[in-house]
């Protein structure tokens with residue numbers, strides 16, 4: 193057992209009535225690792241995150257964070273979900289400050305982190321605007337920025353880019369990698385998009401069809417920013433796609 197693991201999943205099983213979704217799943221995620229979870233539609237990716245944040249109770253098994261039973265009240269977690277909203281009554285800057293202020297950080301630290309995040313995500317010139325004045329993709333940047341500003345030990349991202357156009361996706365993916373490198377957060381990222389997973393992850397966990405097990409773990413040992421046209425990148429993308437085959 194890896195005692196340095198940030199997240200340890202042990203014999204995790206989740207049933208909804210008679211429907212067995214997660215079937216005795218075990219894996220570890222290291223501190224500072226960026227792990228993408230991919231798998232067929234309905235295999236239980238979101239269910240796993242809901243178990244991790246205790247929105248659901250497992251049927252059996254455990255999830256540990258830093259060796260303790262996962263508990264969002266105790267552990268420094270942050271989330272970005274698909275089509276999540278920024279707080280509409282707050283400006284861009286206030287949105288980025290919001291979570292930090294609830295953590296009672298010293299003001300100068302909040303100021304520094306806020307400037308860093310606004311700058312990194314190209315939001316400085318919009319700092320006094322409200323979310324409804326901006327595009328949906330800009331709003332998603334605020335949500336991502338707000339999550340990283342909390343300096344979470346563990347960041348959970350569930351299809352955070354939704355239907356965003358490709359160019360912006362790549363831009364934001366690069367930003368997420370920069371932010372993760374700077375904050376040393378551990379990231380669990382769920383996506384349907386294999387190219388995105390290969391672009392981002394240190395490791396991909398491939399889940400099977402229900403009843404779901406971890407079919408395979410694939411290490412992505414390529415430097416960032418990754419070249420999506422490189423031979424190795426294409427090979428990995430094709431290999432993972434082949435393993436999933438949900439069509």
Ligand SMILES: Nc1ncnc2c1ncn2[C@@H]1O[C@H](COP(=O)(O)OP(=O)(O)OP(=O)(O)O)[C@@H](O)[C@H]1O
Nearest residue numbers: 208211213231232233234235236237238239240384
């Ligand atoms: N609260 C619930 N009650 C009953 N069944 C549920 C519940 N939540 C999820 N399920 C079922 O569990 C399975 C896994 O759902 P989940 O949303 O976790 O899958 P997913 O891998 O995230 O799917 P997708 O790829 O479509 O986002 C699905 O068959 C779903 O219908």
